[in-house]
Amino acid sequence: MSWRKSSNLAWLRDLPGVREGEPLGTRTSFGIGGPAEFFMEAANPQSIELALEGCRLRGIPYLLLGAGTNLLIADAGIEGLVVRVVNRDYEVEGTRIRAAAGLKMMRLARIAADANLRGFEFAIGVPGTVGGAVYQNAGCWGKELREVLVEARGFQPGADRRTWSAQDLAFGYRTSALRAGPLRGSLVIDATIKLERGDGEESKRLMTRLTNERSQTQPIKTKNCGSVFMNPSGDSAGRLIQAAGLKGARQGAAVISQLHGNFIVNEGGAKAADVSALIDRARSEVMRRFGIELEREVELVGKW
Numbered sequence: 202m203s204w205r206k207s208s209n210l211a212w213l214r215d216l217p218g219v220r221e222g223e224p225l226g227t228r229t230s231f232g233i234g235g236p237a238e239f240f241m242e243a244a245n246p247q248s249i250e251l252a253l254e255g256c257r258l259r260g261i262p263y264l265l266l267g268a269g270t271n272l273l274i275a276d277a278g279i280e281g282l283v284v285r286v287v288n289r290d291y292e293v294e295g296t297r298i299r300a301a302a303g304l305k306m307m308r309l310a311r312i313a314a315d316a317n318l319r320g321f322e323f324a325i326g327v328p329g330t331v332g333g334a335v336y337q338n339a340g341c342w343g344k345e346l347r348e349v350l351v352e353a354r355g356f357q358p359g360a361d362r363r364t365w366s367a368q369d370l371a372f373g374y375r376t377s378a379l380r381a382g383p384l385r386g387s388l389v390i391d392a393t394i395k396l397e398r399g400d401g402e403e404s405k406r407l408m409t410r411l412t413n414e415r416s417q418t419q420p421i422k423t424k425n426c427g428s429v430f431m432n433p434s435g436d437s438a439g440r441l442i443q444a445a446g447l448k449g450a451r452q453g454a455a456v457i458s459q460l461h462g463n464f465i466v467n468e469g470g471a472k473a474a475d476v477s478a479l480i481d482r483a484r485s486e487v488m489r490r491f492g493i494e495l496e497r498e499v500e501l502v503g504k505w
């Protein structure tokens with residue numbers, strides 16, 4: 202039976218600050234995506250927990266949204282409730298920082314440098330939030346969140362456990378128990394990282410250098426979602442896509458970047474269906490030419 206009973210719709214309409222039919226395109230780095238059937242934004246973890254628990258009890262589908270930098274949202278939008286997590290508090294204590302899920306990784310990298318802590322400079326390359334980064338063990342320049350994460354606090358609808366160790370989170374290359382394991386559907390509330398004492402000015406110089414280098418090789422100022430595919434073991438997805446002759450391949454206003462084969466750029470007005478068609482084309486062409494199966498890093502969500 203569909204979850205769309207009048208009592209469920211009435212419950213959704215009563216959620217604090219909820220909006221119906223909220224466009225999501227402006228809430229993703231791709232600039233693409235249809236509307237959320239119901240949408241709320243919350244900084245207070247308790248109100249998010251109540252909403253998620255209510256959805257679970259009523260069988261209403263939901264999606265947590267961070268900065269929308271790793272999502273391709275369907276043109277037809279998302280059914281059920283979308284909750285945008287915007288708590289951005291943080292607390293520095295010695296060499297540890299506890300950061301709320303809605304804080305941007307780039308901001309946290311600067312906070313760490315300001316506190317003369319080193320080991321988090323890599324996060325300057327991750328435009329998403331702490332919550333999204335825990336979800337998929339974000340990483341850059343050979344470093345990953347799991348190397349510095351001590352624990353994360355969260356909420357799993359229907360369960361009591363509140364604190365997850367790095368082991369509970371079962372991190373892998375761009376994945377965790379939240380993305381592909383027993384914690385699916387759980388909310389990350391905050392994460393604690395442990396760094397080393399360092400020189401903030403040195404960290405800032407390193408971050409500037411890394412950002413400059415990156416802007417030479419990746420179209421980071423365009424509308425995109427970062428890497429479309431994970432790198433297959435021992436190779437790079439960008440190299441394979443380039444070798445398949447697909448740089449510059451186009452579908453509508455979506456194009457495989459000339460600068461980096463693993464980026465798809467929305468030149469303005471691209472549809473999710475255009476991007477998805479390019480993803481399928483890159484996958485099948487790389488498989489046909491090299492026998493290598495590319496796995497998506499970007500997540501497709503919504504009504505496809």
Ligand SMILES: Cc1cc2nc3c(=O)[nH]c(=O)nc-3n(C[C@H](O)[C@H](O)[C@H](O)COP(=O)(O)OP(=O)(O)OC[C@H]3O[C@@H](n4cnc5c(N)ncnc54)[C@H](O)[C@@H]3O)c2cc1C
Pocket residue numbers: 230264265266267268269270271272286302303326327328329330331332333334335336337338339340341342379387388389390420421425426427428500
């Ligand atoms: C230009 C560019 C460069 C990038 N470079 C990198 C890079 O170098 N390395 C890298 O790893 N990634 C990179 N990315 C991808 C992206 O920034 C990361 O995947 C990031 O971790 C996604 O975070 P987000 O807040 O945007 O999550 P979203 O895209 O909003 O969501 C992604 C997933 O995380 C889940 N999620 C979000 N918040 C929470 C929460 N609080 N609790 C539970 N689940 C949650 C969502 O439900 C969704 O399933 C890049 C993206 C862009 C646009």
